[in-house]
Amino acid sequence: MEVFDLVPLIVFIPIAGLLLNAWIGRYLSEKGIAWIACGAAGLSFLVAVALGLGLAGGSEGKIVPIVDWIKLPAVGVDIPWAMRVDTLSVTMMLAVAGVGTLIHIYAVGYMHGDARFGRFFIYMNLFLASMLLLVTGNNFLVLFVGWELVGLCSFLLIGFWLHRDAPDPETGIIGGIKNTNAAKKAFIVNRVGDFGFILAILLIWWTFGTLDFGPIQGAAHAAGHEEVAAGEVHEAAPESAPGGEAVAPVTPEGVCQPTGEGVFPMAEAFMAAGCNVKLGSAEVPIGTLIVVVTLLMLVGVTGKSAQIPLFVWLPDAMAGPTPVSALIHAATMVTAGVYLVTRNNVLYEAARGVNILPFGLSPPDIVALVGAITAFMAGTIAVAQWDIKRVLAYSTISQLGFMVAAVGLGGYVAGMFHLVTHAFFKALLFLAAGSVIHGVEHGAHHAHEHGTHEARTFGYREGVLDPQDMRNMGGLRRRMPVTFWVYVIGALALAGIFPFAGFWSKDEILLDAFLRGSEYGDPTGWLVLILLIGAAAFTAFYMGRQVFMIFFGAPRTQAAGHASENPPIMTYPLIVLAALSTLGGLLNVPGLHPFGTWLEQSVPHAHTADFNVLLALVALAIAGVAVALAVVIYYMRPALTSDGLDRLQRPLGPLWTFLHRKWLWDEAYHNAVIRPFNALGGLLAHLDVRYLRDGLDQGLYGGFNRIAAFLGGDFDLGIIDRVVNGVGRVTQQLAGQARHLQTGYVRNYALSVMLGVLAVLLILLLPLLFGQ
Amino acid sequence: MEPAPLNISAYVVLSAILFAMGALGVLIRRNAILVFMSVELMLNAANLALIAFARFYNQMDGQILVFFVMTVAAAEVAVGLALIVVIFRTRRSINIDELSRLKD
């Protein structure tokens, strides 16, 4: 038995953990539950380590079949559930299970005393299992199952604190964004993305007749290919050429013909042959089809990895408990999109050569641009936020943009490298932020017990204390030293300061952009490079701002003044993550590039560029300047002006508002979606529909009036919330109108049947009667 | 019998007319019993078509089908009239337009 046969355990152990907790959890103490959950996470990490060691020995991996999932030999459907062990999936497993384990441990402390402690860990284990299912799947459908399941867990965990919608009556603490709304929004926005992904899967199935990725590629790829070709699988195929060739991928008419090897090898073969794909009665060139597939996949990526234009759910998702933000919405789930593109590198590279889109863009270029623009935009927005977790959320979006841009540029190694280091330092930052919030809440309770009502009135907003608002903090350096230090390390890593992990990975991405521009002469490369350098500068600046605002200066509230350090179970994982964030750069240290070599086994288009000292120095210098600016603005003087404004708020004026209001995305949605609808509603409302009164009653009139009244309301707060809810509401209104047809009268129903009868008869008979 | 029997189409068209009249009755009458009677008219029209085709093919199959349709109609009548009686007891009316509590 090979070590790779252990791979099913990596999914089944967390499932066993959650079943155990679901079953006997209610009889156990918090400690018992915690042991089971963390034990399960830790064990699956050990399995991942074992797999990693097996691969490090030079083997190229294995596909481990689990069960015949969907099999219909008669019609040629065979979708097994098999797990794929190669360097790419093992990288993801190590990151997911490793970071996941640390966050589990941290959560034991963070969730201490929560009424639904057990439930929380059941969800967490479920998430771990689903995410591991996603990364181990050897075909698109299994991947999709995992993809949906992680979305579901995310939904459950965002809404976990549903009772936090209202301020705590005693201390006036509020829980931030409305949890249930945030959960719904995340779910619905993700469905939009999934929709693209489903279509991509259907198209793939249709073209290739299979959903399997194909044999493990890498060093042994060519040999394996021949083996399949000479094997008994395709003996019976009539098109077999005499020369021992495999089934020709193309029929004499130039139509692509699936050979049953797996999607990626077939895609390469088809592209090489330049054949056409039969879609119903039409024939489409394979290149066009791959472009469409990759673009549809990009829709899925923008949903899951929070890119423009579907990023809007992620900031609100911060309503969930902080360990969830760390695990799901920073370190693992949101990187699934990056993984998806990397996994499909063959398709994306194939699409790169097809020039059918305007401006000579190819799908990977679009991926890169989406990523780069997202990175830049989110970086600027983060500068003008008050909520500690919101800053980190936008920072996450920005960093995901870096990764997406990297994979779009073909820098798969750089993207994955940044994915791993980002998992370390972003998990660290979130957990440390959670530690800060916990400390401030604790301080608020403390102040409430000892001082009269001061804690209530001392919050930034009258009467309520938002423990996540950075304006309520300050001076925490002394009260929470461990948290302070790890936060600083995380911030340095994120800002890309030498020698922390972020420096190395970000530098590789910039290098890829640079090379794309200079060597391939691709203008996209230059554009991306400029955007990313800008984003990196903003990153350094807002992290500096955040650190100074939270930890330096004088405490701005009683709560901050009474904050205290958290127990070791929360701080130890932080220390481990801090260590990883410091040393993570060694993974792909220039000169050796161990990570690049490792990934090349499973990612055919992986490559690692050589370290460019000049570029690194430029990037470092820019980051340094940004940090220095932050020092000048937020450290030399108190971080807030005397009337509680940000130091930049007055000088920047409208620009600040622009940034604070997220580049007016809300307003854009308002103008692009809601306003036209509104106008249409008004127009229709003014039409005289009296002649319909008997039939549709006040249907149209009242309905559109109601829509108009709803849409004409106040849009100042949470407009995107309303867009999401609004689209739902509009559908609801439509539904409300449609049901006016349901009058309850038998005769009406019979009339509908009769109408149907005639419609059916006419459709069937008209061509016959008039056709001749 | 006559040397040149009537073309079968005539019977079928007549049955279509009767059928449509039955359907019309279902759509315009408000008395549940009459609605039901109109359904009987529709079945009856279908039977006429069946018998006509059975004559055309000189077969028994069509006639047997008529037999089944009649039996089924009898079963429907038993249930339908029982339902109507029950409704009448509760509501003192069999106007189907008053039976519109169930709607959105």
Next chain:
Amino acid sequence: MELPTLQDLNLAVTLPSMGLALWACVVLAVGLFLPERRRHWNLVLSLGGIVALFLYNLTLFDLPADRQSAFLGMYRADNFTAFVNLIALVTAFFGVLMAYEYLKRTHIDRGEYYPLLLISTSGAMLMGASGDLAVLFVALELLSIPLYIMSGLRRPNAASEESALKYFLLGAFSSAFLVYGVALVYGAAGSTDLSEIFHRVNAGLILDQGLLLAGAGLMLVGLGFKVAAVPFHMWTPDVYQGAPTAVTGYMSVGAKLGGFAGLLRVFIVALPAVSGAGDATGWQDTIALIAALTMILGNVVAIAQRDVKRMLGYSSIAHAGYILMGAAAAGSPDVRDFAVSASLFYLLAYAFTNLGAFAVTVAIEKDDATNPQLDDFNGLSKTRPVLALAMALFMLSLTGIPPTAGVVGKFFLFQAAVNAGMVWLALIGVITSVVSAFYYLRIVVNMYLREGPGEAQAQRSFLGVAVGLAAVGTFVLGVAPVLFLDLAQRAVLVALGG
């Protein structure tokens, strides 16, 4: 005159459906003499019969060709029949299990309920097995008439009575169209035997193409009414709302199953030649259009519902649309096998899921004759976590989210549509199933993210068993569909020579 011998009749293979009808008589006879405190024997006898026939039915897959016909070709005992029987018996099992305590609770504990349900089930099974239009028609009535009665059982509840009369009048109206359609098809083809029709149509021996198409269209109306396809769907929400919940649950699957079994039987076995796949017009485009309308209307209007039973009514309309998509795809000769097995598999998945959802609804329903509303689910995850979890599973399955039965079934149906070249239809399917997330999710949100009393009626063991079994079924079909796919793919309809 030769009399048929027992061997010709081949009674043994008809046992699942005809035996069930006979067993209904036994249950009825016994039930007449049961004192009130022995009423549970109704349940025991019915379940016993269902389980025994279910096991027997498993032996009826892959019969040798000479045993696949019974009653002189009137009854077809192929794998399609066996698979339909399988689904029908599952449905009846849940229908009985779900009803027992509900009937007691609502004081309509009539012994007659059980035989009526069994007879109705046998009707559904016979629709799938029919080899002749006469059998199809009688089986349709056998399925429907007990349902009319069952809907009106809750006397003197005005809603129940109204739903029964509405269902009855419209049902009779639409079956008149079916009869007229049968007459026209008979007139065109000169036979009511399905394979005979097939042969005559293929050989060009029909009287008139127009008659045949008109007949096919009218039969489509009659069957479309049974499966609640737009625009023949309007009875559905009203009847679902008014009928006793246990009956609604049974009806939502039983009637649909019968309708689809009959639809596939007629259109695939007898009339594949006029499907119009390719360029001619035929029933394929018509069914595809109906499927599209059905999916859109069902899913959109369901959003506006507050009454759970009404919502599930519209949801059932929507699901009829999905299955119709399979039926439409089956019009293309080269995807016929795949489409038929996809439709059957979806029906099975839908049976487990929807019956489960209704079982939970029965558990939620209060004793005061008010219908359960969406808000009655608030906070259910606190008070009844297992029940809430099961309901969440059913809702996910109906939405089509892995790992549940629904997603596998939908995948096949979309695939079938795409293979048949109807990409637009598959697109509508995908979009509407995204839309459906709105209303299914609302129940999950209410259960998990809203505070509320969320009471279920006291612990009711039989209902619990039903919910549990349905949940297991939904889950198993989702994660290990292989077990049933094998059966479904063998249940392919072939027009047998005869």
Next chain:
Amino acid sequence: MGLETFLFIIVGAVAVAAAAGMLFSKSGIHSALFLVLNLACVAVFYLMLSAPFMAMVQITVYAGAIMVLFLFVIMLLGSERIDLGLTDRRLGFQTPAAFALAVLFIVVVAAAVLTGQIPAPQPVNDVQATTHGGPGEVGAVLYTRYLLPFEMVAVLLLAATIGAVVLARDVIPTKRSQRAQMGRIRELRQMITTIETEAASAPGADGEGAEEEAAAPAPAAPAGE
């Protein structure tokens, strides 16, 4: 014009007129009688189409038994004056639409039938004329080839009988529902006694009257709405 054609036109006209009479007469009784006339006309067609046995069945079973049942129910309910009561405005377009659809239906089906050029049927020979469609032949086919639907129809009639009994029978209170009812009555009594004791000045006769009223509807409506 042959005899058959002549008969067809005459009887057909009567049949259509009878159907129209059924549709538009104000009295339920008249409608039912018109329908009987229509059925009889169709029975004549059956005879012309050499289906004598079915013609007899049509008269005895359909026109005889089933329509009598209809008449009986109409009279039982005293609803021979029909179509009274309110009609919603929203049903205003129903009638014109129904007429249009009915006409369209006739046109479409007639077009389908008439474009097909159905040949005239073979004339029946003398042997067929005496046996075809007779009871013997019907029975022979019914009990051999059509045995299965025949059995099914038997079950169907059983189900319909059960249904008629279940639906039309007065609701017989079960012990359980009786108990619930008794509980409710007891509560009412309790209330009444409390009211009585509280309103000491009032005479007891009122209370007794209320008690009787409360108990009276008990057996008829146990479940309530």
